[in-house]
Amino acid sequence: SSYDLMIINGLVVTASDIGHYDVAIKNEKIALLAPTGSLAGIEADKVIDAEGGYVMPGGVDAHVHLEEPPLFGKGRSADTYETGTRSAICGGTTTVITFAPQSKDRTSLLSVLEETHKKAENNCYTDYSFHLLLSNPTPSILNEFPNLRNEGISSLKIYMTYEALQLRDNQILDVLLAARKDSITTMIHAENGDILSWMTDQLEQRGLVEPKYHATSRPQLVETEATNRAITLSEIIDTPILIVHVSSPSAATHIRNAQTRGLPIYAETCPQYLFLTRDDLDKPGFEGAKCVCSPPPREGKEDHEGIWLGLQNGTFTVLSSDHCPFVYEDAELGKKSVISAEFPLGRFRYIPNGCPGIETRLPLVLSEARLELSKFVEVTSTNAAKLYGLYPRKGALLPGLSDADLVVWYPPGRLEEWRVRNEELHHGVDYTPFEGRVVRNWPRYTVLRGKVVWERDGVGVLGEKGWGRFLRRGVSSLGGGSKKEAWDVERF
Numbered sequence: 208s209s210y211d212l213m214i215i216n217g218l219v220v221t222a223s224d225i226g227h228y229d230v231a232i233k234n235e236k237i238a239l240l241a242p243t244g245s246l247a248g249i250e251a252d253k254v255i256d257a258e259g260g261y262v263m264p265g266g267v268d269a270h271v272h273l274e275e276p277p278l279f280g281k282g283r284s285a286d287t288y289e290t291g292t293r294s295a296i297c298g299g300t301t302t303v304i305t306f307a308p309q310s311k312d313r314t315s316l317l318s319v320l321e322e323t324h325k326k327a328e329n330n331c332y333t334d335y336s337f338h339l340l341l342s343n344p345t346p347s348i349l350n351e352f353p354n355l356r357n358e359g360i361s362s363l364k365i366y367m368t369y370e371a372l373q374l375r376d377n378q379i380l381d382v383l384l385a386a387r388k389d390s391i392t393t394m395i396h397a398e399n400g401d402i403l404s405w406m407t408d409q410l411e412q413r414g415l416v417e418p419k420y421h422a423t424s425r426p427q428l429v430e431t432e433a434t435n436r437a438i439t440l441s442e443i444i445d446t447p448i449l450i451v452h453v454s455s456p457s458a459a460t461h462i463r464n465a466q467t468r469g470l471p472i473y474a475e476t477c478p479q480y481l482f483l484t485r486d487d488l489d490k491p492g493f494e495g496a497k498c499v500c501s502p503p504p505r506e507g508k509e510d511h512e513g514i515w516l517g518l519q520n521g522t523f524t525v526l527s528s529d530h531c532p533f534v535y536e537d538a539e540l541g542k543k544s545v546i547s548a549e550f551p552l553g554r555f556r557y558i559p560n561g562c563p564g565i566e567t568r569l570p571l572v573l574s575e576a577r578l579e580l581s582k583f584v585e586v587t588s589t590n591a592a593k594l595y596g597l598y599p600r601k602g603a604l605l606p607g608l609s610d611a612d613l614v615v616w617y618p619p620g621r622l623e624e625w626r627v628r629n630e631e632l633h634h635g636v637d638y639t640p641f642e643g644r645v646v647r648n649w650p651r652y653t654v655l656r657g658k659v660v661w662e663r664d665g666v667g668v669l670g671e672k673g674w675g676r677f678l679r680r681g682v683s684s685l686g687g688g689s690k691k692e693a694w695d696v697e698r699f
């Protein structure tokens with residue numbers, strides 16, 4: 208027959224257009240978009256009637272931690288590549304970029320990549336790629352950057368905090384200079400590790416160790432200072448950076464000012480900074496540990512408003528989940544991983560930092576209806592594809608060019624609003640920090656390269672692990688770095 212799949216009667220939303228179109232798919236690609244009704248009589252193996260629901264490019268989640276060693280505290284990863292990417296498709300995400308972690312003793316980046324490939328290969332429900340997570344930028348490691356590019360990796364993440372990962376400013380400059388030479392985008396976790404360690408020690412000395420003090424130990428200033436410093440380091444080298452998981456409106460203001468000056472500063476935020484507050488860390492017993500992430504959820508409504516504003520006005524390039532799944536009740540250990548006899552309620556210092564959210568990212572944010580529909584697609588899919596060298600294969604619905612990755616939502620108002628419940632999610636985590644939040648829509652179908660991988664009504668997961676493929680990435684198609692003023696010692 209002429210098409211493999213047609214999706215008819217949808218309201219098609221991309222980052223650039225909204226319209227009533229029918230979509231035809233052939234050989235895993237978008238083949239055709241045509242005005243609603245105009246494909247009547249054309250043959251297809253399968254037809255989905257969207258009944259007026261939104262049809263969008265599949266979500267691209269560019270910040271996902273799966274099967275990592277314990278770098279951010281004491282816990283065990285609760286998701287494998289299999290369970291994490293399964294959860295993704297049930298929430299409308301068809302591409303994930305996870306991290307290939309270099310622990311400090313590793314002297315070959317290629318072997319780190321190879322190891323990560325082994326975990327992912329034949330296990331993924333989504334298409335996938337990796338950012339290198341760099342912890343020890345020795346000269347020989349930096350010399351491997353061209354190899355990364357040959358392997359289809361065009362981004363890396365570095366940290367200004369965490370004992371196992373923190374780089375000094377001179378090391379960050381080394382990384383940025385090498386990244387500039389090979390057109391690699393550097394992601395930076397911007398929190399001042401020295402200040403927050405010092406504050407943590409001070410709190411511990413007073414016996415203030417419950418989960419809520421995690422937030423006390425890293426106030427907004429800790430993030431704002433590091434964000435400003437990251438911007439400065441990028442400006443010195445004149446190379447693009449992306450500040451990951453921005454939580455603080457004051458950090459966002461520094462980012463916006465830098466962008467206004469024409470600097471190639473990109474930024475990411477996450478649902479936890481739109482929905483959670485520090486009060487979520489202040490729960491009876493150890494429950495607050497479920498919302499411990501870094502940076503921490505901020506004080507209240509005004510902070511959330513500042514982050515929404517940054518999404519609306521373009522300060523934030525992408526909205527990712529920072530899905531970082533840890534087991535709460537560890538069945539293998541027979542207890543929570545940070546509980547000890549001496550500290551029966553645990554110490555926040557050892558709580559693994561990170562929340563799950565790969566499946567709830569799109570529904571939670573769409574349900575708030577705070578973003579224009581095209582802006583929603585831009586920050587949850589298209590911009591991530593552009594920034595990380597996947598566009599227009601991902602993040603778009605361009606006939607002949609884009610993979611047939613789609614989310615079909617229910618027609619607005621079709622579902623009664625309901626509350627998120629962890630038992631209805633598909634990850635391996637035994638909780639969600641978004642338990643009880645109201646949602647008004649959910650992906651009804653998810654399509655990956657022309658194959659329906661999720662059908663919510665009466666069917667569930669249809670995809671198979673291993674259908675997801677590794678994506679070789681090119682360079683960022685967003686702007687960055689004039690190189691005129693850049694530091695180049697050969698100029699002097």
Ligand code: URP
Nearest residue numbers: 279396500501531560561
């Ligand atoms: O708390 C967080 N964000 N955990 C994940 C690790 C990271 O820094 O992204």
Ligand code: ZN
Nearest residue numbers: 218226227259
């Ligand atoms: Zn309409």
Ligand code: ZN
Nearest residue numbers: 396451452501
């Ligand atoms: Zn981080």
Ligand code: ZN
Nearest residue numbers: 270272529531
């Ligand atoms: Zn992260």
